[in-house]
Amino acid sequence: MPSRIEDYALIGDCETAALVARDGSIDWLCWPRFDSSACFAAMLGTPEHGRWLLAPSDPAPRVRRRYRDGTLVLETDYETADGAATIMDFMPPRGTASDLLRIVLGRRGQVAMHTELVLRFDYGSAVPWVSRTEDGAALQAIAGPDLVILRTPVPVQGKDFRTVGEFTVSEGEVVPFVLSYGPSHLPPPEAIDPLAALRNTEAFWQEWSSRCQHTGPWRDAVLRSHITLKALTYRPTGGIVAAPTTSLPEQLGGARNWDYRFCWLRDATLTLLSLMDAGYRDEAEAWRAWLLRAVAGSPRQMQIMYGIAGERRLSEWEPSWLPGYESSGPVRIGNAAYSQRQIDVFGEVMDALYQGRRGGLPTLEAGWALQRDLAGHLESIWDQPDEGIWEVRGEQRHFTHSKVMAWVAFDRMIRSAEEFGLEGPLDRWRQLRQRIHEDVCGTGFDPELGSFVQSYGSKHLDASLLLLPLVGFLPPSDPRVQGTVRAIEQRLLVDGTFVLRYDTAEAADGLPPGEGAFLACSFWLVDNLVLQGRREEARGMFERLLALRNDVGLLAEEYDPVAGRQVGNFPQAFSHLALANSARNLALGDRHAAHRT
Incomplete structure (x- = not known):
């Protein structure tokens, strides 16, 4: 074994x-x-x-x-x-x-x-x-x-x-x-x-390592996270894999086993911000260049993930001779989710490129032309259902987070045009931004629960809703945001530290139920606590999450609080990016530190 x-x-x-x-x-x-x-x-x-x-x-x-x-x-x-x-x-x-x-x-x-x-x-x-x-x-x-x-x-x-x-x-x-x-x-x-x-x-x-500019508390943990991120970088192209492994299970003995040796667009903003904040501009610029090369071409063909050199076909197959980690089968090579529609990635790409401009990365004229093409395509699909941030393998839905990130896409296009003198149909973008905002607030919020919900018409919660204040969709003081955070703490928080993505037994996603707590979601809750002024709670939770790292400072994708085990692919870039971001937010001592706006 x-x-x-x-x-x-x-x-x-x-x-x-x-x-x-x-x-x-x-x-x-x-x-x-x-x-x-x-x-x-x-x-x-x-x-x-x-x-x-x-x-x-x-x-x-x-x-x-x-x-x-x-x-x-x-x-x-x-x-x-x-x-x-x-x-x-x-x-x-x-x-x-x-x-x-x-x-x-x-x-x-x-x-x-x-x-x-x-x-x-x-x-x-x-x-x-x-x-x-x-x-x-x-x-x-x-x-x-x-x-x-x-x-x-x-x-x-x-x-x-x-x-x-x-x-x-x-x-x-x-x-x-x-x-x-x-x-x-x-x-x-x-x-x-x-x-x-x-x-x-x-x-x-x-x-x-000597170029790391993080000087606040938890510097060793942040530096180790950035070394891990650097180690997951494919140097010839600048792409960064989500993890170096495939099929390490999200539940021991379970079937939620995926190949993470690819580059997800969803990681784009966190990666870019983390690298720039730590002073690694060369890596940030290389990642942005990979991003632009990967998504170049027809906007209709933009994928949620690509190979490390920008490959598009990531066909999934199962090597029958491998029994899987602790008999957790099947083992999967490749990832069929590459062909899914996930509308939120448009927001992540637009946000990443906007943050790159704000951070002083050199302007690329081709980048804005590509963004305008992507925005034009998003206009025609933002109101359609998709598979969402968690890549469900069941029926497509109108996921609230996906709609919010469509709002982010147009918001960042507007900001880019206003702040950097770039040309675009601002009036139309502003109307779309407002229309999406009204749609989310009117359909994605459940007054009975006092919370935003996973998808339109559902009663299920989802940890991705913690991102609403982090991306600037609503202020952290908004009662709807506070109600959402409170509901997630009541129904998705385990042992005061571990945040589940959603209840896999309630919210059918096309797979057998059961998985660990998603560590990035737990760090998102830390960021929300900082925004709400609950700094002591945020610090305590952050310290408990740090204690989950192994003896050399590494984190997997998830944690099983019952078994007391790290689960999922390892080490996971998203977990380490979220760790570094939360450390920065706590160190800044500013209630608005966690905003990406």
Whole structure:
């Protein structure tokens, strides 16, 4: 059985990522990109589906982990009866090849170590041909287009379609392992100096971290969140994946298992604001450029998500040989939601581009022309039903949040024109903005409940309604907003900290009921408490949410308060973006800090 989700740590090279468990097993890695097929897929199955174990041969009663300050270099300390050793796991910023390094350092006494490399390409289905390189200095594994080279001074041998080795590390001794990926039709990747790669990787991350401008409380948590966000960035294009994993369940044993190795437009505004607020303008500009390239073309063809290079077809299929994390099936590769209609993404795109202008990013003339085309298409579809922010796989509805974000789209177009002298049909946009506002307030609000509702005509609540004051649709002092927050606290808040997206048992969404609390929604409630002047409550809730992070500061998509487990894909960009945003809002000490207007 794989480790608990919260027992994993992330390493990566800003093009792909691996997950390392506390027991020393790398159970997930897709090469050469985030969305490539996995060569280690034990996280969704068994060790036979691919993993790389490197750990003491005898039990280690004490295990401690940390990242080196300001970096993505993971250090895991193991203490056994005979000594202590540290394993340093990292992936250097990519050069001519992609490398994964594991360096064992003897700290005290002697520690017997064991390694077991199980390479299984194509999500655990393809056993490679393993042989020695021509010079005999390394092992190479080939399966179709993929080639992986293992270089280490440790004698290793094949056993039951695995590569295994035993060795002892003494105090002060350094034992490196280098795993390198390359296309099988090209010469093998060249050898690199492991210690020089460690120095260069540490310098890369520390230089990047030194530019973080967040100086308020919780700086370490905010910085770790931004390092995680940087690690989820596909450097060649600027796209940022929602998570590096697929099919980690939103409920253990459940079927809500999705592939998150793609870029959602919905994350656009939070990503842009978070990067700009922290001082990472280059990354913000690269993300905006990816956004504009992705949505370019016919407005009718704009999708809710794209591949990391802007790919549009993300067809979904199920590898039948993978049983899923803790038997949570099915495992899904690709995401069929890419073809859904989700009207709210128009608002997110317009808001992101508006915030970029406000933040001083260079003006792009093509950006405004594209926005005008998108606004023209939105005029014809804003009053139609859709699948909504949570990508329901049931019947389309008139989701209140979707309508609000259509309002945001026209509001930001108007503001962009007014503040930056851009041309557009302002009178028509103003009329549409007012019409949508009246429609939402008249149809999306239930006087009997004293709250806005999930969709027109329903009695169900939805945590996305917490965004109404955050995007400026209504002020936080409005009785309808306060009633909505109060209703969500009464019906969707669990144990005073955990906010459910909606009641999956009541609001049919085309899937079996049951999931954890969505962590981003919990941070949205923190922001609302700040806006309402309930600062002590907001701070207390924020601190409790911070305590959910694992030992190296990472958060999944959701949390199961009954099982006390992190659930969903991991680590989740949206959770870390929301964390950084709430920390900023609390630190500003301003009742209107959380507004995006």
